[in-house]
Amino acid sequence: MSLKELAAHLGLSQTTVSRVVNQSPGSRRISPETQQRVLAAADELNYTPNALARGLRNKHSQTVSVIVPEISDGYSTTVLSGIEDALLIAGYFYFVVSHRHRPELLRKYPRLLLSRAVEGIIAVDTPLEEDLPIPVVSVSGHLRHKSVVNIELDHTLAAHYALEHLRSLGHREIAIIKGQRFSSDTQSRWQAIQRVARKLGITLHPKLVVELEGTGIGSEPGRAATVKLLGRQVQFTAIFAFNDVSAIGAIQALRDANLSVPRQVSVVGFDDIASAATNAPALTTVRQPLQEMGRVAAMTLLQLLQGESAGTLQNPIRVLPSFVQRNSTASVLQTARAQEPILFHETRG
Amino acid sequence: MSLKELAAHLGLSQTTVSRVVNQSPGSRRISPETQQRVLAAADELNYTPNALARGLRNKHSQTVSVIVPEISDGYSTTVLSGIEDALLIAGYFYFVVSHRHRPELLRKYPRLLLSRAVEGIIAVDTPLEEDLPIPVVSVSGHLRHKSVVNIELDHTLAAHYALEHLRSLGHREIAIIKGQRFSSDTQSRWQAIQRVARKLGITLHPKLVVELEGTGIGSEPGRAATVKLLGRQVQFTAIFAFNDVSAIGAIQALRDANLSVPRQVSVVGFDDIASAATNAPALTTVRQPLQEMGRVAAMTLLQLLQGESAGTLQNPIRVLPSFVQRNSTASVLQTARAQEPILFHETRG
DNA sequence: CTGAAAGCGCTTACAG
DNA sequence: CTGAAAGCGCTTACAG
DSSP: OOHHHHHHHHTSOHHHHHHHHHTOGGGGGSOHHHHHHHHHHHHHTTOOOOHHHHHHHHTOOSEEEEEESOTTSHHHHHHHHHHHHHHHHTTOEEEEEEOTTOHHHHHHHHHHHHHTTOSEEEEESOOOOSOOSSOEEEESOOOOOTTEEEEEEOHHHHHHHHHHHHHHTTOOSEEEEEOOTTOTHHHHHHHHHHHHHHHHTOOOOGGGEEEOOSSOOTTHHHHHHHHHHHHTTOOOSEEEOSSHHHHHHHHHHHHHTTOOTTTTOEEEEEEOOGGGTTBSSOOEEEEOOHHHHHHHHHHHHHHHHTTOOGGGSOSSEEEOOEEEOOSSOOOGGGSHHHHSOOOGGGGOO | OOHHHHHHHHTSOHHHHHHHHHTOGGGGGSOHHHHHHHHHHHHHTTOOOOHHHHHHHHTOOSEEEEEESOTTSHHHHHHHHHHHHHHHHTTOEEEEEEOTTOHHHHHHHHHHHHHTTOSEEEEESOOOOSOOSSOEEEESOOOOOTTEEEEEEOHHHHHHHHHHHHHHTTOOSEEEEEOOTTOTHHHHHHHHHHHHHHHHTOOOOGGGEEEOOSSOOTTHHHHHHHHHHHHTTOOOSEEEOSSHHHHHHHHHHHHHTTOOTTTTOEEEEEEOOGGGTTBSSOOEEEEOOHHHHHHHHHHHHHHHHTTOOGGGSOSSEEEOOEEEOOSSOOOGGGSHHHHSOOOGGGGOO
16 A cells, blocks of 8 residues: 555555645645545555655665674673664664674674664774764774764773772672673773772782683683683682673683682672572672663764754763672681682682 | 776776686686686775675675574574574575564564665574565464574474473473473474473372563563472472573572572573583583584575575474483482472462 | 666646 | 655666
8 A cells, every 4th residue: 555545545645645644734724524545545445655765765764773793692682672662752773783703794783774774873892993974882892983873881980890899899800801802891991990900009910800702602712711810720719700701611610620619719790680689609790781882872873863963962972880799709807718619720721 | 996997907897807806607718817807806906896786786695584582692693603603605695584573573574684785684582573575484483474494493202302301200290391481382292292391100299380470581571480489388309491591590480499400499591502511510401403404594594595495495394403401400219309208389479 | 899868756837 | 834856775566
C-alpha cells in the first residue's frame, strides 16, 4: 500500500494525503473532515510509509549504528541496553556491528555504514581511525577527533576506590593486570592507577604488572596473565584486574595454583557485569554505570543530530564509577600469608 | 558524491557508471578502458552508493531485523553473535530491537520494521502474533505460521540428559522450576520433562513444581521461585531449573536457607551461558548450542530471501543439546540428607 | 559499446 | 483548502 494507491483510493492527491499522515505544517489548513477520512483510510488499509523513500527524500534515514568489539560480552550489551531505550523512543533504529578487533573490519565498517546512510555512530570501546562526516559519540573510546564527543569514566576515582580499598585492608604488594593493547581504556586506566598509587604511597613493582594478551574472549586472557604473574616468583597479596572477566580468569588461575581467594590473595575486578555478583567468590569490583553510559551516549548523539555542535557540548562527558565490595577481597592480616609466607614459585608446573 | 556527479566528472552517463560500479550484467559489453577509468575515479573520489536510493529502486534493503526479549542477557547475545557472522558476510545489516515482554512493543515492532523495509526477521525466544508478509526465522519461538521456519532444540534429549543424570546420582525427589508463562520454550520444555520423567520412572510431585514469575531479569526470578519452593515444606534433593540464570538464583536462595549445593541439594541449569562455568559452584547444565542456532537461523533466513520457500525447508530445524557436568550436582548418597533428614521448613523466615 | 528516460515512494516549494 | 510537478539517487528496459 503506497501513498499513491491510498490517494487514488481516496480521490485525493498524494500531497494532501502525505500532509495529513505526517501531520506536517501544511496539514494545518486541511479541512478536519478530509483529515478524518485520510486517517481512517490509512488505518484501515494498513498504510505504512516506505522509510527508504522518505529517507531518500528527506536526506535522513532515522538510523544510526552502534559499533562494539564483541556483541556477546556483558560489557557491550549492557551499554547497548542503555542505548536502545533512548534511541527507539526518538524513532531511531540502529545497526549493530562488531569488529572483534580485526583491523580490516575497523577500517571498512565506517564506510559501509556511511553508504547505509546512518546519521550517526556510537562507538563502544572502539578506536576509530578516520574523522567521519557524521556525528560520533564514543563510549570509553578516548577518541580525539573534532567531531567526536567522548563519554568517559573518571578513571582516577576508579583507581582510588580500588587501591584505597586494598591499602586499607593492609595490602602493599599489589599486582596489576593491564588491559590488552588494543583496548581503548587500557592507557588511561593504567595512567590513573600509577598516579593514584603514587599519591597513596603504594609502590607498583614492574614485575607485578602484567597485561592481557590476545583477542580471546571471556576469562581466558585473565587466566593466562595470572599464570604468567605467578611464574615470576614475586610476592603479592592482591590483584587489581583490568575488568571482571579477567578477574574471574585470575581467580581460576589462583585456584589452579592452590591459592585461596580471598584468604591468600584478594582480587578486585572492574565493570560490575552481571556475573560479578554470582561468581565464586562474588567479585569486589569497581562499577561502571554501563547502562547509564549507553543512555547518555544515545541522548548526546540525538542532540548532535538535532544540530547541536560537538564543540558546544561538554567534552568529554564524565561519568562516575562506584565501588562494590563483595567477597573476593579480605584483610591481609587474616591471610595465611600473615602466618607463613607462601612461596608462589612452588606452584609452578 | 553521487552517481550523477561522478558521471559528470567522467563525461559519461549515469547508466554506464552504474553498470560498472555494480559489475552488473550490462557491464560485460563496456570497454575495459572505460571500466578502468570509472573504477579509478570512483575510488579516488570516494564514491559510495546511496543504499536508500538503491533499496528504493531494487525493492530490497539488504537489511533484516533481529528481535529479542532483552539485549543485555547472555542468551540473546550469544545467539546474536552467531547471527552476525552469517549476515554480514552476505552483505546484510540488521536492526536489533528488544521487546522486554511488553505486549505493546510486541505488537508494534513488526509494523515498524516492515515500514523500515526489512526483508526478513529473526525472532529469538519471541512470540510473534501475526503472520508477516516477509520471511521469519524463529529461534526457540515455536511459532506456527506458514511463513515461519523454526529452529528448535531437541527438548526430549535435553530433559533426558538432566533427569537421567540426576536419577543416576540417586535423586528421586526432583523439583522443577518451569519458565515464565511468556517464554516460548516453557511449554515444550515442560512437556518433554513430563514425558521423560514418566519413561525414567521419576515421579514429579506437583508441590515440587514452581514457575518463574515476572519480567525481572537476571537471577532474581529463580531466587524467588526457590524461596516459594522451600516454603512448601516438601522434601527434595535436586532442582532442575528452567535456565542458568534461574539456577544461579536458586543457588542463592538455597544458600540463604543454609542449604549447601551440591552437598544437600543438586542443581541443574539450562543454556550454558558464559557465567555458568564461573558461578559458585560451577553449574552442571544442559548446553544449548546458542551460537550455532544463531548461525543456522541467519543462513536459513538468507536462503528464504534467495527465494527458497519455507515449505520446502525442513521445519522445524532441530539442533541438539549437550550435557555439561560441573560442580552443582552430586550423588544423593553423599549428601547430609542420607544421614539425617533436612527439615526444609526449619529454614523459613 | 553507450545513453536517454522512466520510475521506485516519498515530500515540499510553488501555484491557485 | 487542495494539487501538479520536481527531485532525492539509484537501476534497467529499451533504443541506437
